[in-house]
Amino acid sequence: MLDGGLIAARRSALLSLWWDSAVEAFPGETRSFLAREKDRFQNPVGATLRSGLMAILDALLTDADDAELERAAQAIVKVRAVQGVPAGEALAFVFGLKKAARAALGEQAETAGGRRELEALENAVDRLALLAFTSYVGCRERIFAIRSRELQRRTASLLRQTAGVDLSDPGADDLPDSDPDCAFEGGSTA
Amino acid sequence: MAEKTQQELLQIRYTPPRRDWMDPSVDFEARRGSWSYPAAGKNLTYLGFPNPREWSPADEDWKLPDNWREIIYEGFRERLKKFRSLRVFLDTCVRCGACADKCQFFLGSGDPKNMPVLRAELLRSVYRRDFTTAGKILGGLAGGRELTPEVLKEWYYYFYQCTECRRCSVFCPYGIDTAEITMIARELMNLVGLNINWVMEPVANCDRTGNHLGIQPHTFKDNVEFLCDELAEITGLRIDPPINKKGAEILFIVPSADYFADPGIFTFMGYLLLFEHIGLDYTLSAYASEGGNFGLFTSHDTIKRLNYKMYAEAKRLGVKWILGGECGHMWRVIHQYMDTMNGPADFLEVPKSPVTGTVFDHTASTKMLHICEFTSDLIKNGRLKFDPSRNDRYRVTFHDSCNPARGMGILEEPRYVLKSVCNHFYEMPDNTIREQTFCCGGGAGLGNDENMEMRLRGGLPRANAVQYVHEKYGVNLLTCICAIDRATLPTLMDYWVPEVGVSGVHELVGNALIMEGENERPTDLRGEPIGDKEAASDV
Ligand code: SF4
Ligand code: SF4
Numbered sequence: 151m152l153d154g155g156l157i158a159a160r161r162s163a164l165l166s167l168w169w170d171s172a173v174e175a176f177p178g179e180t181r182s183f184l185a186r187e188k189d190r191f192q193n194p195v196g197a198t199l200r201s202g203l204m205a206i207l208d209a210l211l212t213d214a215d216d217a218e219l220e221r222a223a224q225a226i227v228k229v230r231a232v233q234g235v236p237a238g239e240a241l242a243f244v245f246g247l248k249k250a251a252r253a254a255l256g257e258q259a260e261t262a263g264g265r266r267e268l269e270a271l272e273n274a275v276d277r278l279a280l281l282a283f284t285s286y287v288g289c290r291e292r293i294f295a296i297r298s299r300e301l302q303r304r305t306a307s308l309l310r311q312t313a314g315v316d317l318s319d320p321g322a323d324d325l326p327d328s329d330p331d332c333a334f335e336g337g338s339t340a
Numbered sequence: 341m342a343e344k345t346q347q348e349l350l351q352i353r354y355t356p357p358r359r360d361w362m363d364p365s366v367d368f369e370a371r372r373g374s375w376s377y378p379a380a381g382k383n384l385t386y387l388g389f390p391n392p393r394e395w396s397p398a399d400e401d402w403k404l405p406d407n408w409r410e411i412i413y414e415g416f417r418e419r420l421k422k423f424r425s426l427r428v429f430l431d432t433c434v435r436c437g438a439c440a441d442k443c444q445f446f447l448g449s450g451d452p453k454n455m456p457v458l459r460a461e462l463l464r465s466v467y468r469r470d471f472t473t474a475g476k477i478l479g480g481l482a483g484g485r486e487l488t489p490e491v492l493k494e495w496y497y498y499f500y501q502c503t504e505c506r507r508c509s510v511f512c513p514y515g516i517d518t519a520e521i522t523m524i525a526r527e528l529m530n531l532v533g534l535n536i537n538w539v540m541e542p543v544a545n546c547d548r549t550g551n552h553l554g555i556q557p558h559t560f561k562d563n564v565e566f567l568c569d570e571l572a573e574i575t576g577l578r579i580d581p582p583i584n585k586k587g588a589e590i591l592f593i594v595p596s597a598d599y600f601a602d603p604g605i606f607t608f609m610g611y612l613l614l615f616e617h618i619g620l621d622y623t624l625s626a627y628a629s630e631g632g633n634f635g636l637f638t639s640h641d642t643i644k645r646l647n648y649k650m651y652a653e654a655k656r657l658g659v660k661w662i663l664g665g666e667c668g669h670m671w672r673v674i675h676q677y678m679d680t681m682n683g684p685a686d687f688l689e690v691p692k693s694p695v696t697g698t699v700f701d702h703t704a705s706t707k708m709l710h711i712c713e714f715t716s717d718l719i720k721n722g723r724l725k726f727d728p729s730r731n732d733r734y735r736v737t738f739h740d741s742c743n744p745a746r747g748m749g750i751l752e753e754p755r756y757v758l759k760s761v762c763n764h765f766y767e768m769p770d771n772t773i774r775e776q777t778f779c780c781g782g783g784a785g786l787g788n789d790e791n792m793e794m795r796l797r798g799g800l801p802r803a804n805a806v807q808y809v810h811e812k813y814g815v816n817l818l819t820c821i822c823a824i825d826r827a828t829l830p831t832l833m834d835y836w837v838p839e840v841g842v843s844g845v846h847e848l849v850g851n852a853l854i855m856e857g858e859n860e861r862p863t864d865l866r867g868e869p870i871g872d873k874e875a876a877s878d879v
Contacts, residue, residue, distance in 0.1 A: 176450045177450070177451070179455070180446075180450040180451075180452055184450070189771065190804070191769050191772050191801065191805055191808070192441065192447070192771060193441070193447065194447060194448070194800050194801050194804040195448065195800070228836075229800070232448075232796040232797050233449060234371060234373060234449070234793060234794075292834075293792070293793065293796070296792075296831055296834045296835055297789060297792055299831075300789065300792070300830070301789065303601065303827075304601050305601075306602050307600060307605050308600065308601075310566075
């Protein structure tokens with residue numbers, strides 16, 4: 151029901167407001183850099199945020215299914231999961247969408263159509279939050295698995311040689327899934 | 341009720357409280373995963389370093405000597421006198437900001453104190469207050485800061501978050517090298533016992549046994565023999581590399597991980613096949629059994645002490661010159677420090693390829709040649725027989741390791757070698773390679789387990805470029821010429837681009853070399869079927 155509606159019509163204003171709220175998690179000096187540098191290779195976090203927010207919003211506006219929505223959120227979550235912030239802070243950007251949507255609609259937020267759309271979007275954001283949380287946990291589990299794999303790699307040769315033990319390396323495919331299909335930077339090329 | 345909750349939610353401020361950057365306070369407990377464990381007392385005792393003790397950065401009391409401030413001031417004064425470059429670097433920064441967004445740790449973490457200009461400012465502010473006239477008069481107004489325990493703790497946090505990669509220096513119009521500032525800051529911290537174990541344990545081991553891992557000569561020999569057994573299984577060729585052979589023409593030195601850990605061991609096998617292929621008169625040494633020099637992350641004196649061993653061994657064995665393997669910071673030390681510290685190595689001869697006759701004049705002073713230069717010359721002169729299709733399962737890209745690339749300008753040779761031994765080679769975007777290469781995130785002693793999350797952050801820009809060539813060209817192998825990279829990039833890939841594996845350049849050389857008398861090779865050096873076109877992201 152959001153497709154082609156009031157919120158969709160305000161897509162770019164909404165994205166810009168959502169961006170502002172998402173980068174609030176970063177210190178001031180960093181915020182301006184994230185917005186300023188457009189080269190995706192010189193600013194991977196900014197580029198991931200930019201394309202990620204866009205992908206999520208488009209998924210929500212087109213009523214995408216859970217799998218697609220999770221994939222859209224994955225890129226940002228994967229970055230936030232290693233930035234040394236508590237889980238709540240890492241995922242705060244998700245909830246920023248509610249406020250941004252309301253602000254983007256302005257007076258239209260109080261119309262019947264606006265209220266209906268906001269309610270639908272807010273429900274979708276709740277769904278998004280749960281999916282993002284699932285993938286955040288997936289990322290964290292992957293980090294733990296990677297840590298033990300690194301240790302194995304450092305000692306595997308020694309064990310083979312001194313104890314004749316051949317550790318079967320699980321291989322990257324068998325690590326806990328943080329959705330390897332998903333590029334953490336989905337934006338355009340340089 | 342629901343409405344109220346929603347309103348409350350909207351009120352939440354996600355912004356951390358604003359603080360002046362000069363306010364130093366690091367909550368080590370909350371930031372686990374971003375710092376390295378301190379050096380064990382036994383390592384400092386062994387090396388004769390000050391203040392050996394057991395402690396943790398998460399403790400309130402760091403057990404510093406009572407007069408720690410005087411010790412650091414005195415050390416600072418000494419170094420300002422000794423290194424003119426230090427005073428120049430501290431004085432000339434105009435805070436133009438050109439370097440600010442060039443550090444991968446800033447790019448990945450978003451923490452402004454990882455901007456090189458602010459990292460350097462941690463030291464510069466103390467310098468300004470206490471070592472410049474303006475600072476002595478104006479104090480904080482001149483940007484000066486008192487050296488308090490909090491400031492010292494901040495030094496520990498941020499100077500052990502710099503991999504001394506020198507990326508920032510490429511962009512500074514004044515040539516200020518923040519890596520050198522980090523090196524001095526670490527030297528000063530060493531004076532009061534603030535060091536990390538991932539640096540000091542390798543340094544102590546290297547001092548004692550000749551390599552980071554503390555491997556003794558008999559184990560070194562066992563390791564090498566074990567790898568030769570594996571090589572015999574794959575190729576059907578029995579190779580017995582000489583160890584400690586007096587009178588050999590060339591001493592060959594590698595980073596210890598190459599004969600010890602996956603995936604470096606496959607690179608080591610590649611070296612051995614190459615030397616067998618050309619019948620080289622060389623020797624390994626069970627004493628100079630480490631190319632890496634963690635002194636670079638400790639102090640100038642320690643660099644000198646560890647570097648000396650390689651030359652002492654070359655003298656003892658009576659070789660003509662030294663060939664060095666795919667190591668990172670060994671080359672930075674050789675290229676930038678060795679000559680003034682332990683050189684010139686007059687007792688050796690200028691490296692000359694016994695196969696092609698090429699004389700490598702640019703090594704006339706250090707007498708030490710990089711294996712990629714050696715192999716490129718062999719290829720250029722048509723002395724090697726390759727079957728590049730044996731590497732067809734790989735779509736390859738090359739990561740310029742910071743030290744060989746920025747530290748000594750080895751840019752073309754590894755590419756030339758790679759393009760000769762494999763059919764599918766693709767470059768990452770220009771602003772992420774060569775002089776502008778991004779660090780793996782694990783150099784300068786930061787490649788340890790407890791600091792892994794910081795590495796994943798700092799390695800994000802590198803991984804981002806790998807992701808790009810993976811998507812665009814199907815790249816599935818990231819090659820490099822540094823042992824630290826070979827240890828840390830697999831982890832980075834496991835998180836960011838799990839479809840991509842990691843290898844050294846000479847592993848692919850070894851795969852492609854057509855050896856006289858060898859078996860029909862069913863597998864490559866990793867034991868993977870040669871015909872298998874699947875990606876090898878499992879190493
Ligand atoms: S030397 Fe490298 S790690 Fe250190 S501040 Fe400069 S860019 Fe960052
Ligand atoms: S680029 Fe050089 S002069 Fe400019 S802020 Fe960085 S260190 Fe200072």
